[in-house]
Amino acid sequence: MKLAAKLRLLYVQVLIAIVLAIILGLVWPSAGQALEPLGDAFISILKVMIGPIVFCTVVLGLAQLRDLSKLGRVVLKALVYFEVVSTFSLALGLIVGNVFKPGAGMHAGTEVTGKVHEYQQEAQQSGGIVEFLQGLIPKTFVSAFSEGEILQVLIISVVFGVAMLLLMDRVPTLLKLIEEAQKVFFKMLGFVMRLAPFGAFGAMASTVGTYGGDTLLSLLYLVLLVYATAAVFVLVVLGAICAYCRISIFKVLRLIREEIILVLGTSSSEVALPRLLEKLERAGCPRSTVGIVLPAGYALTWTAPRSTCRWRWCSSPRPPTRR
Helix, strand or coil: CHHHHHHCCHHHHHHHHHHHHHHHHHHCHHHHHHCHHHHHHHHHHHHHHHHHHHHHHHHHHHHHHCCHHHHHHHHHHHHHHHHHHHHHHHHHHHHHHHHHCCCCCEECHHHHHHHHHHHHHHHHHCCCHHHHHHHCCCCCCCHHHHCCCHHHHHHHHHHHHHHHHHCCCCCHHHHHHHHHHHHHHHHHHHHHHCCHHHHHHHHHHHHHHHHHHHHHHHCHHHHHHHHHHHHHHHHHHHHHHHHHCCCCHHHHHHHCHHHHHHHHHHCCHHHHHHHHHHHHHHCCCCHHHHHHHHHHHHHHHHCCCCCCCCCCCCCCCCCCEEC
16 A cells, blocks of 8 residues: 555656666667657646746735835845855856866767857857847747746736736736636646656656667766765755755755656756745745745746757767767
């Protein structure tokens, strides 16, 4: 009976799917490669849900503040925290990279290096601060949602939420409607998350089937170093912050263990956002803080250039090889 209860847990199902996917990718590579659309489809479905959930959460969070001065304090603290902690993470990454030199002696191949040059050219052509600020303005109200531009969705949500805050007594019906819409989107998300094992299975099987066990073993040192560095950052830096706030970092990790495994299996952080919003509210975090800080952190992170790599060496057909 206990085993059956364990198997109903989503993160257990995802772990089983990852193990089966690795076996399939090693034993039958062509079948593993053919499952790539399965993982991509799961991520695409989740991206459809992200925009509306962020909008509803931010608007309701602002409505809970009932004071614009509190909004300024929350945003200022969040930006300072994000900047300081990001600086620590960058410093740790630079130290580890220069000391251990991951990837030294590894040849990435002409396809991968060509893709790197392509990203460099795109970054150079992206313009400066003016172009960045212009990119924050959506073409229409719905274009930010249809194009999946989370930072634009966040800006629309903040402006809409502030307007709702100022008109709180005049638009109670609209506020209730948004609150009910959030419940519907979370229920829809619950349906989608039942597909997470299939998404993780497809993404992992495609990766192992494409590059094979030998390539994954050759990259094992790099992957382990990345995970070790992340563990040090979480336990030391975030652990110190939690200790200062009189919270155990291990309790936080236990709270979000399912999201960590989902991110590991699907190779995408988008899967964690909606569930984190819900879990943090249930854990006692004020809705106003969660609704502003968490989507803002995701939006600021997503503005960085990102490749289409997901547990892959870019999109080249040939994996990196050692010289």
